[in-house]
Amino acid sequence: MAVTATRNLQASSKPEATTAPTLDFTRNDNRIDELLSLLNEIADLRALMALSEWDQNTSLPNGAGEIRGMQMATLQGLMHERETNPRIGKLLGELEGAVSDKRYSDADRGLVRQASRNYSHATKLPRALVEEMARVGSASFEAWRTARATNDFALFAPWLTKTIALQREVADRFGYQETRYDALLDIYEPGMTSKRLDSLFATVRKVSVKLLQRIQTLGTPMNTSCLEGKFSAAKQDQLCIKILEHMGYDFERGEMKRSPHPFTTDMGSPFDVRVTIRPIENLMQAALMAAIHEGGHALYEQGSPAEFARTPVAGGASMGAHESQSRLWENAIGRSEAFWLGQFNVVRRVLGKRFASVEPSEFARALNAVEPSLIRVEADEVTYNLHIIIRFELEKQMVNGEVDVNSLPRLWNEKYQEYLGITPPTDTDGILQDIHWTSGFGYFPTYTLGNLYAAQMYETLRKVFPDFDERLAKGDTGFILAWLREHMHRFASVYLPEDLITRMTGSAPSPTYFERYLTRKFSALYHLPPEK
Numbered sequence: 001m002a003v004t005a006t007r008n009l010q011a012s013s014k015p016e017a018t019t020a021p022t023l024d025f026t027r028n029d030n031r032i033d034e035l036l037s038l039l040n041e042i043a044d045l046r047a048l049m050a051l052s053e054w055d056q057n058t059s060l061p062n063g064a065g066e067i068r069g070m071q072m073a074t075l076q077g078l079m080h081e082r083e084t085n086p087r088i089g090k091l092l093g094e095l096e097g098a099v100s101d102k103r104y105s106d107a108d109r110g111l112v113r114q115a116s117r118n119y120s121h122a123t124k125l126p127r128a129l130v131e132e133m134a135r136v137g138s139a140s141f142e143a144w145r146t147a148r149a150t151n152d153f154a155l156f157a158p159w160l161t162k163t164i165a166l167q168r169e170v171a172d173r174f175g176y177q178e179t180r181y182d183a184l185l186d187i188y189e190p191g192m193t194s195k196r197l198d199s200l201f202a203t204v205r206k207v208s209v210k211l212l213q214r215i216q217t218l219g220t221p222m223n224t225s226c227l228e229g230k231f232s233a234a235k236q237d238q239l240c241i242k243i244l245e246h247m248g249y250d251f252e253r254g255e256m257k258r259s260p261h262p263f264t265t266d267m268g269s270p271f272d273v274r275v276t277i278r279p280i281e282n283l284m285q286a287a288l289m290a291a292i293h294e295g296g297h298a299l300y301e302q303g304s305p306a307e308f309a310r311t312p313v314a315g316g317a318s319m320g321a322h323e324s325q326s327r328l329w330e331n332a333i334g335r336s337e338a339f340w341l342g343q344f345n346v347v348r349r350v351l352g353k354r355f356a357s358v359e360p361s362e363f364a365r366a367l368n369a370v371e372p373s374l375i376r377v378e379a380d381e382v383t384y385n386l387h388i389i390i391r392f393e394l395e396k397q398m399v400n401g402e403v404d405v406n407s408l409p410r411l412w413n414e415k416y417q418e419y420l421g422i423t424p425p426t427d428t429d430g431i432l433q434d435i436h437w438t439s440g441f442g443y444f445p446t447y448t449l450g451n452l453y454a455a456q457m458y459e460t461l462r463k464v465f466p467d468f469d470e471r472l473a474k475g476d477t478g479f480i481l482a483w484l485r486e487h488m489h490r491f492a493s494v495y496l497p498e499d500l501i502t503r504m505t506g507s508a509p510s511p512t513y514f515e516r517y518l519t520r521k522f523s524a525l526y527h528l529p530p531e532k
Helices: 030-058 061-083 086-098 106-123 127-150 153-174 180-188 195-216 233-247 284-302 319-333 339-356 360-367 380-398 405-420 445-464 468-473 478-486 497-505 512-525
Strands: 256-258 265-267 272-276
Touching: 030 061, 030 086, 030 106, 030 127, 030 272, 061 106, 061 127, 086 106, 086 272, 086 360, 106 445, 127 153, 153 180, 153 380, 153 405, 180 195, 180 380, 180 445, 195 380, 195 512, 233 256, 233 284, 233 339, 256 265, 256 497, 265 284, 272 284, 284 360, 284 445, 319 445, 319 497, 339 360, 339 468, 380 445, 380 512, 445 497, 445 512, 468 478
Parallel strands: 256 272
Antiparallel strands: 265 272
């Protein structure tokens, strides 16, 4: 269902003015002009594909799934035809060496790097394979939606089997050093490997499990009664819209709808960036936190320079970089007491007398309750990454040919019991809860990478703004968005993610920041005694 957004933004949600120079492409090289012209057409087709997927998730009639799959396959085929145009390869061959000269801008170098990466990927895949992936992806989505609604994994299993086979072929065609899964990881996070993730995730797993055990043994129980009750989807829509507005999301260039799984998509950043939520009547915080999460993604896309529109450097540097924005806003900011001190009047106005006697601090504490749960998107910060690690381990097994599809529900449940001490009662609440496997693998680890990056950015923000909490408590979020726009968003994907994080924070990405952030925050919230 579409919702209508009001357009009166609070002054505090507007990013503060910045004097940072605008990046742009060199306009005195005909080769760059020609390359941009060819890439513009590809970007337009990609935007139409995104529009088709948006419609499929939000408005498509139940009987239109098969024909939409054919339409999307045609679009993919046309896009692939243009992506593999030999003229693009020739221009890139000439420009790769040329743009290293200081006469060219960082935007030029980012453009050539991104276009070369896309061209390399596209030329390694035949059009028939690309079209088949689109058809299977569309049919897989429809099968997943039905399987999830009816708690019947058997309906989804054949399509998951096809997706695995296609993804293995993609990995083989792209090439890899150690495992097939590495080739798929690299699509979403350039240069990332399973071995490196194993090392990073070991630290995350250790701090998460240790903190969870301390909370369960020593922590003061959290009162979450203020979140209980039934809230209409319409009221939740209104609340989410208001919070998105106060974050700085521009509804003149965006829209919010409902979908089976919340997501953000762009049909041409920064001019058309849309979000979805999934209201649950007796779980108001699910849609609210999803809106803040997706809003973080959307702000990143809306902060992309207009000069980069219709090019491969528009938007985020990687999916890990993207998830840093959603997790920063959702958790470090959106679950803080200071944020709700500044925004709680919105909750009271929209949801009415139910929250008249609730204090913002009580609401914020309830949003931070730690409790092992079945659903990833509703998980607390302490246990969230365990959900990701479970998926990461299963994805590796699937792509590397180490597991049978029909055994996945059992393996999923066993891992949930091992990592979180709980077992899903149904596949709907288990292996069928996420949409991601309808299209491929390698994305899930970027959520945890995003958490690591976000913690590092958050620590930097608090150093830059000593009055961080005071400003948030007054309802001001514009200073955060302004800093992100100046130090991250305006660069889009000109720089690789590690370079971008280092530029922003002064240090290379490290899990130490996340370990420190998580331990400090929840030790304070749960009044944990100092470790001996």
